[in-house]
Amino acid sequence: MGLDFVGQGAAETDGNIITTTIDKVVNWGRKxxxxxxxxxxxxxAIEMMATLASKFDLSRFGSEAIRxxxxxxxxLIVSGRISIKMMPVLKRIYDQMPDPKWVISMGAxxxxxxxxxxxxxxxxxxxxxxxxxxxxxCPPRPEDLIDAVLQVQQKIxxxxxxxxxxxxxx
Amino acid sequence: MSEENQVExxxxxxxxxxxxxxxxxxxxAHDETRGTVVVVVRKEQAYAVLEYLKTDPELAYxxxxxxxxxxxxQMESELMQFDYARFMVVYQLxxxxxxxxxxxxxxxxxxxxxxxxxxxxxxxxxxxxxxxxDMFGIHFEGHPDLRRILMPDDFDGHPLRKDYPLxxxxxxxxxxFDKQNA
Numbered sequence: 001m002g003l004d005f006v007g008q009g010a011a012e013t014d015g016n017i018i019t020t021t022i023d024k025v026v027n028w029g030r031k032x033x034x035x036x037x038x039x040x041x042x043x044x045a046i047e048m049m050a051t052l053a054s055k056f057d058l059s060r061f062g063s064e065a066i067r068x069x070x071x072x073x074x075x076l077i078v079s080g081r082i083s084i085k086m087m088p089v090l091k092r093i094y095d096q097m098p099d100p101k102w103v104i105s106m107g108a109x110x111x112x113x114x115x116x117x118x119x120x121x122x123x124x125x126x127x128x129x130x131x132x133x134x135x136x137x138c139p140p141r142p143e144d145l146i147d148a149v150l151q152v153q154q155k156i157x158x159x160x161x162x163x164x165x166x167x168x169x170x
Numbered sequence: 171m172s173e174e175n176q177v178e179x180x181x182x183x184x185x186x187x188x189x190x191x192x193x194x195x196x197x198x199a200h201d202e203t204r205g206t207v208v209v210v211v212r213k214e215q216a217y218a219v220l221e222y223l224k225t226d227p228e229l230a231y232x233x234x235x236x237x238x239x240x241x242x243x244q245m246e247s248e249l250m251q252f253d254y255a256r257f258m259v260v261y262q263l264x265x266x267x268x269x270x271x272x273x274x275x276x277x278x279x280x281x282x283x284x285x286x287x288x289x290x291x292x293x294x295x296x297x298x299x300x301x302x303x304d305m306f307g308i309h310f311e312g313h314p315d316l317r318r319i320l321m322p323d324d325f326d327g328h329p330l331r332k333d334y335p336l337x338x339x340x341x342x343x344x345x346x347f348d349k350q351n352a
Contacts, residue, residue, distance in 0.1 A: 084342050085322045119329055119338025120321070 023159060030074070030100070031156040032062040034149065037073035037097060039090060042080030044107040044139040051142035063149050070096040075152065076129075077145075081109035082122045094129045094164075102155070102162050104148050105131040108138045130163035183207050185229055185272055193219050198277070208273045216259075216276045217286040223263060223272065224291055231263035231272055234288070237298035238262075239278075239306040241332045256280040259308060261288070278308060287313040305330035 067073035108114035113123035196215035201208040223231040255277030287310035299310040300319040307328035
């Protein structure tokens, strides 16, 4: 953080200018104000709530503004099992989020179906929506989710496109 | 045999006394497990028996706790017992008045999956019967809205039947977003 941006007037600022690019400034802003859309369907959601609450405090990383409307959020956290009846709902919520958007697949069930190798469960949401960061664990601890958010932040800072954008332009 | 070991003669539960007096022809078998009376009832008289259990002022089984079914197709002993009935529809009842439970089981043959709905007796049976229809394919006649409740509407098959494969028939690999969103 700590990126100062002075727009114009080089003569008056006397050496206090930092030159940068628009992309970098925008990415810096984005990475430190991710607004997650929680999609909690199972026990991973309990860990996600713990991550947001005071003990682990995701607001230290600028991501405490949970939006329950996909139209106001840019980070989808899929935490829990997704059944074949729920998948169209998840897909619709993903589609409703404005670009650019990132997806975290939290836990074994969202990433690969986990122990539920059954008739009704999607064996990994990445078959249907693009996933940027996977978290292993059953359920993962809050530290793992924080680590995933930091990895998304690194991705944004590096200027890499979200997986969703890559999928569209490939 | 010492006196301590002698089992005290249990009185016949009220529900069995009354059913034997009023619906003896409907009763196929009865049992008692952990304080719950279990009665097996002919399908033709199932509705009448359940109505009797609910409305009789002495029994007053007013609360329908659950409706579910059991697929006995891999249990030889049960199959032999009730004329090869594959399914057993199970009603769990509770009487606030008597503070006791009762379980009514109804054998249902595979070639005739119809059974009268009890939604007219208990409104709460609506979703329970929908679930039983969804999971086992039991058809509840007279149900106001017999649709699937857990599985998607276009789902094929009834997953809790014993002949349904654990990983399904490939539903999870080939479903159509456009069809589901329509």
